[in-house]
Each structure stands twice: as C-alpha cells, then as structure tokens.
Amino acid sequence: MKNVTISMRDEVLQEVRVEAAKAGKSVSRYIADMLEQSMGKSVSAKPSTRDAQMEALERVLSGPKWSVMRNGRMPTAEERNER
Template identity: 75%
Template sequence: MKNVTISMKDEMLSELRVEAAKAGKSVSRFVADLIEASIHKSAPAAPMSRNAQMEALERILSGPKWSVMRDGRMPTAEERNER
C-alpha cells in the first residue's frame, strides 16, 4: 500500500475529519473508500449503527476463550516465545 499526500483548505480538512469520525473511520480510510467508490461507481458503505457495533463487539468478546495464564498470571515474553 502506498502513501499519498494531498493538500486542502483548513475548513475542508475540519469537515473531512468530522465526516470520517461519523463513519467511524480514520481520515485516510474514509478518503480511500470515497475514491474507491468513485472509481467503481458504487455508493460508499453506510456506517454501522451503534447497536450493530455493540452486537459485533459482543460476538467477538463472547467467542472461544484461550487459557494462556500460568499459575494465575500472564506469561512473560520469554515464556510466550519459548520453543
């Protein structure tokens, strides 16, 4: 992935940051999605509602648990990387 530098007026940047935040994306991801949508002539994806975000987070957190603790504590870096 390549980096691109763009110039814009301060007012435009402020509005861009607000719109990216509303969509729950970084400015970089928001701009990339807009450009991709423009190139592919499709509408940008609608932002997830707060309820949908919470449901997705709950699905992730309720997933399978991994027992990595050793004697009631988390393993040290050396213990994690031992072979």
C-alpha cells in the same frame, strides 16, 4: 499499499475529519474509500466500527422488555429485594 500526501483547505479538512469520525474511520481510510467508490471499485465489505456498534446497540434495545414497573413507577430498593 502506498502513502500519498494531499493538500486541502482547512475548512474542507475539518468537515472531512467530522465525516470520517461519524463513519468510524481514519481520515486516510475515509478518503481512500470515497475514491474507490467514485472509481467504481469495491470498498471493503467490512462494516465500519460505528456501524457495527450501532447494530449491536439496536439489538440490545430491541430485546425483550422487562416488566418491573409497579403502578407506573420503578420499584424501590425494598420492593425489589422483598421475598
């Protein structure tokens, strides 16, 4: 893999940094992936870190619900620990 230096306006760089962060990628990886897509090349099948984290979070949140509410409120510490 070769390194390439590019120049761009500060405003564009700021937007690219934000988009790369949203995708969980470095600016370099983000730009390389964009170029590969525009040339019709396959981008690595590995999901971005952010995508993987979002999928894991969705799995946790969609899991079974706990029935701990009592009369529409959470139990007190004494109620939780009663035997």
